[in-house]
Amino acid sequence: MANDGNQRGTDANEAANDLGSDRRTFLKATGLGATGVAAGLAGCTGPSDGDGGDGGGGGDGGGGEIPETIRVGALGPAEAPFGSSILNSAELAAQEINDNGGVGDKGATIEVTTGDTKDDPGTARQRYGEMTSGGDAAHVTTGIFGSEQLLALMGNIADKETVHLSTGAATPEAPAKLQDNYERFKYWFRAGPVNSTFLGDSLVQYAAERFEKMGWEKVAFVAEDFKWTEPVTQTIEDRLADEAGVEVTSVRRVAEGTEDFSPIYDQLESEDIDGCYTALAHIGNTSLVQWAKQKRPFGYGGIHVPTQLPSYYEATKGAAIATFSQTTATPTSEITEKTVPYANAYKENYDKFPVYSGYSTYDAVYMLKKAIEEAGSVNGDDLVTALEEMSHTGTSGQLEFYGADEEFPHDLKYGPELAQGVYFQWQADSEGEGVQEVIWPDELATTEYKSPPWV
The missing domain is CATH 3.40.50.2300 (Response regulator)
Known part of the structure; x- marks a missing residue:
């Protein structure tokens, strides 16, 4: 497929205009303020070493009986x-x-x-x-x-x-x-x-169980360059190729504030990938909109926090079609x-x-x-x-919670018999409305993965 860098740049600008006029319009449509996207869509923004201070004085942790x-x-x-x-x-x-x-x-x-x-x-x-x-x-x-x-x-x-x-x-x-x-x-x-350390485990497990059926033999991984994705990226580099049996063509960490994904997608096309596996939150909207508008010839999904919004398909005017993401639950996942x-x-x-x-x-x-x-x-x-x-x-x-002597004290336990989340894909129903269909795990799946309509 031939690429025209100038045309791609034009498409990137048009994508922002076509899918909600601009970033502020998109945020209004989804109910997200600028801070909500830029500072914490995944609930996993950068670190803080502060101890938090005394918050106005210590407390006694409540009384010794149940109050009225x-x-x-x-x-x-x-x-x-x-x-x-x-x-x-x-x-x-x-x-x-x-x-x-x-x-x-x-x-x-x-x-x-x-x-x-x-x-x-x-x-x-x-x-x-x-x-x-x-x-x-x-x-x-x-x-x-x-x-x-x-x-x-x-x-x-x-x-x-x-x-x-x-x-x-x-x-x-x-x-x-x-x-x-x-x-x-x-x-x-x-x-x-579940904490972000387990998200890498989840991505590898999903890939091992689904990529072959999806036709994803060559995969590139794209993560935003935020602290929460560091353990995720390391897990992908260490384990994805061997455990999922795929060729990982590249692993990229994309800087905060990136507005034009066209050069990145041009490179991914040159790698002849079947899918772009993601760990995106803060810059996920820009990435997805340009992928859809430019009709890039590969699938797209992984962890994509904005697309977890039940209103996301409508807000992006259908650009979310065929994207998939991990999440805690969906309204129809039993x-x-x-x-x-x-x-x-x-x-x-x-x-x-x-x-x-x-x-x-x-x-x-x-x-x-x-x-x-x-x-x-x-x-x-x-x-x-x-x-x-x-x-x-x-x-x-x-x-259940991990114990005081375990690696993640008082953190939520992760696993198939505990809490592990689901993967869903945005698919269109008979009336053209977007539906979050569960595609993993098997016991909760309502359908199978579908490739983007232009691929």
């Missing part, structure tokens, strides 16, 4: 779907629990306080300090979408001795703090998603008996489906209920013990 009202603080960027899913799901779970007898023998009610972090570390610390201080301080907290925000709060969580279940950020640096100082940081747990009912209840209440952070937050609130009942109190140390021993069937799988 249990205060849960939920944190997330309210204007982005990855944040609103956190806040809404916490309230939805609380309402369900309250409507079904509350918590414990005396039926304690759950009261949710929400904090808009604006996906900014300083704002997140301020909101956290407000909701964990004073006479109405939260007994437990959940949420936090961006990894920068989570890492900035780790010291605050430790000082308050108040249990926090993370439900958006994927950084493995959080459990690393527990490895270094378990007693100080033990109040942190992750209810989802991971457990709780997955689809939760997604439908969310849509009934909020007129849209949740994204991955919503599933994890909904699970987190139910896990906190279970832990409080088991502990008989909201005391931080008591809840830590209850959560460490817990196995809970949630919307995203069988949820």
Whole structure:
């Protein structure tokens, strides 16, 4: 296939215009503010070494019995779907629990306080300090979408001795703090998603089980140059070729702010690849739109966070067709008996489906209920013990935490009998509407992978 570099550059500009006029229009269509995309679409932005400070003074981690009202603080960027899913799901779970007898023998009610972090570390610390201080301080907290925000709060969580279940950020640096100082940081747990170290394992497993049927014999890997993709890229370099039985023609890390993927795609075409395997979030929109507009002659997908949005197909005017991605769950994936009912209840209440952070937050609130009942109190140390021993069937799988002496203390366990997520592909239904069809694993698949219509 002949390439014209000038024409490709023109197509790249036209792609941005045709698929939503410009970046701001696209963000408005999907409900994502600029910060939501640039600072944390994957909940896995760059590292922060800060300890988080004291957040306005230490706390006592709650009392030694179940109060009549249990205060849960939920944190997330309210204007982005990855944040609103956190806040809404916490309230939805609380309402369900309250409507079904509350918590414990005396039926304690759950009261949710929400904090808009604006996906900014300083704002997140301020909101956290407000909701964990004073006479109405939260007994437990959940949420936090961006990894920068989570890492900035780790010291605050430790000082308050108040249990926090993370439900958006994927950084493995959080459990690393527990490895270094378990007693100080033990109040942190992750209810989802699985950390980014496991994402590389997932990509290799999917490739080993699906690439042959997909016709992907020659593959290039493209990752954004952010910290969360470092362990993913290393795994791809070390294992993909041997374990999936494919030729890996190249591995690229693309810089933040890249606006023209045409030179990259020209090179991939020259490598005669069958598929472009991805680990993209912050620059995923630009990459996908130009791939589709230019009708590049290879498949596209892997981990692509923007395409996880249930509104993404419509927002991109169908450009997402045939792209695929890993995610925690989809509205129709029956991971457990709780997955689809939760997604439908969310849509009934909020007129849209949740994204991955919503599933994890909904699970987190139910896990906190279970832990409080088991502990008989909201005391931080008591809840830590209850959560460490817990196995809970949630919307995203069988949820358990790694122990204090394991590699990722208090992180969500990853595996086929635990939490491993699904891979879906955007396909068009009989009316031309985009549908997130599950293509992996076998027991949850609703269809098979389809090549892009122009390939």
